[in-house]
Amino acid sequence: MTPTSEAELAELISAATTPFAIRGGGTRVLNADDGPILDTTGMSGISLYEPGALTVVAGSGTPVQEIANALKAENQRLAFEPPNLNDALGTSGESTIGGVAASNASGPRRIAVGACRDFMLGVRFVDGAGNIVKNGGRVMKNVTGYDLVKLMSSAHGTLGVLSEVSLKVLPNVEFQVSLRLADLSAQQAIDAMSSALGSPFEVSGAARDADGSVLLRFEGFEASVRYRAESLMKNLAAFGAIEQIEDQETCEALWSDIRDARAFAKGQGDLWRISVKPSDAPEFLEQVQPSKTLLDWGGGLIWAELPSGTDIRAKMTVAGHATLMRAGTDNFAKLGRFHPEPTPLAKISADLRARFDPKGLFNPGLMGDLS
Structure with missing residues (x-):
């Protein structure tokens, strides 16, 4: 089932009597018994992009790379760095903006600018009764009902099928520098990263890679980046030798590897x-x-x-x-995929699913029982 419009999606869901699995670009692992697949990639395309308003609106099945390319042409970006987990999960396909939104997928920059849900201005989706629901707006000043937008951003397709997502975008980064501290224990790594994040030097990435090296990232205008990186190096001298990486392609590769695990x-x-x-x-x-x-x-x-x-x-x-x-x-x-919820929270989740998906159509059992 691959609806090509929101109206077709609503008609399909309204008539459905058996559950199905919701899939975007196919980059996440699905169980063999997840049921018939409802594919959202037919609802694709950027319907509105206003660089001056820092706003983009796209169908849920739009590939993230398509959006990234459009933004790059205007020197803009999705600041929350949506990850591509194909390599880590052994999957293929292209991430879609609906899948990113539904899973709140966010990369290393989350510590500095926030998660995907913090950039979501509005959503359109179809609930389990076949109703088309619109929540939020297309520019930041018009946003209303923001809690429902955030609710959909972490529901993993269990409350409704997204048909459209509105996002705030930001200008591209001019320059970046990464610092690498090698061979730190887990406790040393946490201490170093905590010291960096607690400093006034605006770190936009703090990670410990699989080889035990701590990586710290600085982004912005070149003079500011250099000053902040050099200042933090002095603060972290007790942790040992620090390598400063300024090559832009090398920095991009380091952080894309972290982002994509x-x-x-x-x-x-x-x-x-x-x-x-x-x-x-x-x-x-x-x-x-x-x-x-x-x-x-x-x-x-x-x-x-x-x-x-x-x-x-x-x-x-x-x-x-x-x-x-x-x-x-x-x-x-x-x-089970997800961590079991405490009983009070599980009851709230079940009540929400009963309200938004009364027929139990959407990814049943993915995030807990309906009872």
């Missing part, structure tokens, strides 16, 4: 994505002992590869949540 390409085990307090990351890694790790967002986001079938949630004693990103069908069925 490419260190886990062709991995043999299950791949998990964990959110914890940065200060809890070393304790978590000590408890779980993953075979390979990558830390982003100053240590608040952990990518971890473990032997197939390992229940990482059972090993966690720190607060946080773990999402299973790559595994075999049996492991997805046994462990």
Whole structure:
């Protein structure tokens, strides 16, 4: 099923009696038993782009790269750096803006500018009864009902099928510099990243790669970037030698590898994505002992590869949540993709799904039972 318009999508959902899986560009792993696929790529194209208003509106099935190319022509960008996880997950296809919005997919710059949902001005979607719903606006000053926009941005297609997304965009970065501190333990890495993020030097990326090196990024006007990078190097001298990387292509490659978790390409085990307090990351890694790790967002986001079938949630004693990103069908069925919600929150989630999807059509069971 590949509707080519919002009206066709609404008609299809209104007539549906059995569940289906919602898919955009096919970059995420689907279970074999997820049901018939509702493909959103037919609702594609940029319907409005106003560079002066820093606003773009596109159909949910529009490839992210198509939007990026249009923005680049006007020296603008999607500041939240949507990741492409094809290599890490072993998938193919092109990320769509609807999939990015539905999963709130955000890259390393989230610590500086915010997540995808913070740039969403409005959405149009079809709910489980076939109703077309519009929420928000097309320019920042006209935004209303913003909570519903944010709700849809993390629902993973369980509350409705997005047909259109309105986004705020930002000017491109003029210049960037990265600092690399090699061979730091997890605790040293957290200390270094926390020191950098707590400084006044406006770090736009703070990560520890799979080789144990901390990477820090500075962006903006060249004179400002150089001053901030050099100032922070003095502050971090106690952590050892610091390499300053100014080649723009090298910097882009370093951060695209972090953003896309490419260190886990062709991995043999299950791949998990964990959110914890940065200060809890070393304790978590000590408890779980993953075979390979990558830390982003100053240590608040952990990518971890473990032997197939390992229940990482059972090993966690720190607060946080773990999402299973790559595994075999049996492991997805046994462990579940998303971290189980506390009972009160699960009740709220179930009530929301019952309200927005009364027939239980959208990705049933993906984020918990409907009961």
